[in-house]
Amino acid sequence: MLRNNIRMILAIPLATGVLLTLWGCPKTNPKPFIQFSESIQELRTGADAALTINDEENKERFIEQTAAASLTPEGADAINNLLLTTDPTDPFAWHMDKTPLFMKSQNFRSGVYTLNTALVKYAELLKELSSPELLSTERFDDLTKDLNANLGSASVSLGIKDVGKELAIFSVTATETLHTYLEKQRKDALLKALRENHDNLLELSKKMQKAVRLATTNLNHNYSDESGKLIEILADQKMKDLNKKKEQVKKLVEINQVYVNRIAVMQALHESYAALPRVNSDMIKLVENPKFDASTLKEIFENGKHLKNLHGELVKVGKSNNDTKEGGK
Amino acid sequence: MTAITDMTEQEEILNTLINQKAECYKLVVTLRIQNKTIEADNVKGKALVLSAKIDELLGKSMDEWVIDTKALLDDLTIVNKEIKTSIDQIKKALKTAENVVKFLKNIDKVIDIASKII
Numbered sequence: 001m002l003r004n005n006i007r008m009i010l011a012i013p014l015a016t017g018v019l020l021t022l023w024g025c026p027k028t029n030p031k032p033f034i035q036f037s038e039s040i041q042e043l044r045t046g047a048d049a050a051l052t053i054n055d056e057e058n059k060e061r062f063i064e065q066t067a068a069a070s071l072t073p074e075g076a077d078a079i080n081n082l083l084l085t086t087d088p089t090d091p092f093a094w095h096m097d098k099t100p101l102f103m104k105s106q107n108f109r110s111g112v113y114t115l116n117t118a119l120v121k122y123a124e125l126l127k128e129l130s131s132p133e134l135l136s137t138e139r140f141d142d143l144t145k146d147l148n149a150n151l152g153s154a155s156v157s158l159g160i161k162d163v164g165k166e167l168a169i170f171s172v173t174a175t176e177t178l179h180t181y182l183e184k185q186r187k188d189a190l191l192k193a194l195r196e197n198h199d200n201l202l203e204l205s206k207k208m209q210k211a212v213r214l215a216t217t218n219l220n221h222n223y224s225d226e227s228g229k230l231i232e233i234l235a236d237q238k239m240k241d242l243n244k245k246k247e248q249v250k251k252l253v254e255i256n257q258v259y260v261n262r263i264a265v266m267q268a269l270h271e272s273y274a275a276l277p278r279v280n281s282d283m284i285k286l287v288e289n290p291k292f293d294a295s296t297l298k299e300i301f302e303n304g305k306h307l308k309n310l311h312g313e314l315v316k317v318g319k320s321n322n323d324t325k326e327g328g329k
Numbered sequence: 330m331t332a333i334t335d336m337t338e339q340e341e342i343l344n345t346l347i348n349q350k351a352e353c354y355k356l357v358v359t360l361r362i363q364n365k366t367i368e369a370d371n372v373k374g375k376a377l378v379l380s381a382k383i384d385e386l387l388g389k390s391m392d393e394w395v396i397d398t399k400a401l402l403d404d405l406t407i408v409n410k411e412i413k414t415s416i417d418q419i420k421k422a423l424k425t426a427e428n429v430v431k432f433l434k435n436i437d438k439v440i441d442i443a444s445k446i447i
Contacts, residue, residue: 065377101384108391115398118405125412134419139427146430178426182419189415197408203401206335207394213340214390220347221383228354228376235361 028187029290032283032297033130037123039304043272044116046307047208050265051109051215057222058102105218112211119204122197126283129190135182144175187287194284201280208273216266223259227252265310272303343386350379 069078080097087093096103128134233239234248275296282294353376360369 065380099388101388104388104391108395111395111398115402115405118402118409121409122405122412125409125416129412129416129419134416135423139423143426143430146434175426178422182422185415185422186419189412189419193408193412193415196411197405200401200404200408204405207398207401209335210337210340211394213336214387214394217340217343217347218387220344221350221380221387224347224351224354225380228351228357231354231358232361232373235358237361237364 027132027183027290028130028190028287030127030130030132032286032294033123033127035297035301036279036283037120037127039272039300040116040120040123042304042307043269044113044120046265046269046311047116047212047215048109048113049311050219050262050269051105051112053262054215054218054222055102055105055109057226058100058105058218061222061225062100062102101218108211108214112208112215115204115208115211126190126193129186129193135179135186140175140179143178144172147174148172190287191284194280194287198277198280198284202277205273205276208276209270212266212270212273216263216270219259219262219266223255227255227259230255261310265307268303268307268310272300272307275300275303339386339390343383343390346379346383346386350376350383353379 066078066082069075077097081100084094084096087095230248230252234245234252239245278296279294279300282292282296285292286294286297353372357369357373357376360366360372
């Protein structure tokens with residue numbers, strides 16, 4: 001009787017397992033999600049680095065313009081603007097007549113970083129959800145072994161013999177059923193996240209593209225002021241020393257090179273953010289069909305690597321320029 | 330190259346002002362070469378006024394961008410919490426299965442004791 005009951009218990013999960021296996025639930029490939037996560041982190045680093053350079057230049061320009069204004073008869077406003085005023089009703093409040101651009105751009109950079117961090121978090125969660133670690137084979141193997149051992153000792157205790165093979169099938173099937181079920185739950189959760197977040201990503205893509213364009217406008221603005229000042233010095237007819245002229249030309253050429261590199265970083269950032277909705281769509285297709293060729297993912301990954309290289313070059317150029325400035329002082 | 334289709338009128342105005350400022354700087358150079366100092370100073374003054382105006386407009390655009398993204402940030406935070414919940418549920422299901430097996434192990438001991446008594 002007991003033996004028959006055990007056979008019946010064994011039959012149910014075995015049938016369920018076979019059905020679930022036939023129904024099929026291919027494992028999710030984690031690689032694209034790992035690449036996506038890495039690319040998004042590069043985007044955040046690249047954007048923050050580019051915006052930090054803008055902040056520093058905005059601050060430098062403010063210092064220079066305020067100092068120059070202090071020498072003019074209309075300079076009182078510029079000087080007074082440096083004195084922050086307090087609020088008699090709030091000891092923690094401060095006020096500045098005209099908030100300088102560098103303070104606004106710092107706040108803007110912080111906003112861009114926060115939004116990028118939400119995107120990084122999203123990509124990390126997708127990576128975790130698709131990771132083999134989440135449903136590791138080792139844990140299921142241990143589960144099978146433990147279940148097999150437990151049922152084996154139970155059957156011995158109950159005086160049932162010769163069911164070892166069937167119990168082994170039972171434990172394998174039971175854990176496989178659970179594995180298949182959880183694998184399906186994982187796939188459903190991934191699809192739900194990717195689909196439900198698509199509109200947000202579309203919006204984020206537009207907002208971040210706008211942020212990059214604003215940062216590029218800021219870069220263009222700083223560049224034209226800096227190079228405008230230098231070409232004016234070069235045009236000074238009182239300066240007759242050819243070597244000094246050559247130095248000015250050299251500075252301008254270097255500034256132009258840095259500027260062109262920075263524009264390339266901005267363009268790579270803009271293109272990467274523009275690709276986000278397409279990448280999300282491709283990730284949906286990839287979860288639905290693991291054989292799908294997600295070219296946009298490769299594109300954003302390559303763009304991320306390109307951005308890393310460009311950014312590396314920019315840091316080197318920036319460092320060498322600073323060294324030149326320090327040396328020139 | 331990505332086509333920039335979403336550029337706003339405010340962005341176009343900003344870019345135009347920057348172009349005009351660059352033209353002013355070029356004109357300053359031309360006037361300095363011609364030794365027209367007064368005219369050069371006047372044009373340079375215009376460039377500085379333009380620069381201040383660009384600062385103001387750019388700062389305003391940045392402030393607006395920060396305000397505009399707050400709702401999106403809230404939505405993304407909610408979505409991230411939901412994904413985290415899904416991950417936790419899967420982890421919990423696996424942990425429950427492991428706990429059930431541990432529980433069965435204890436039941437085995439009870440059965441073992443009971444069968445010896447019977």
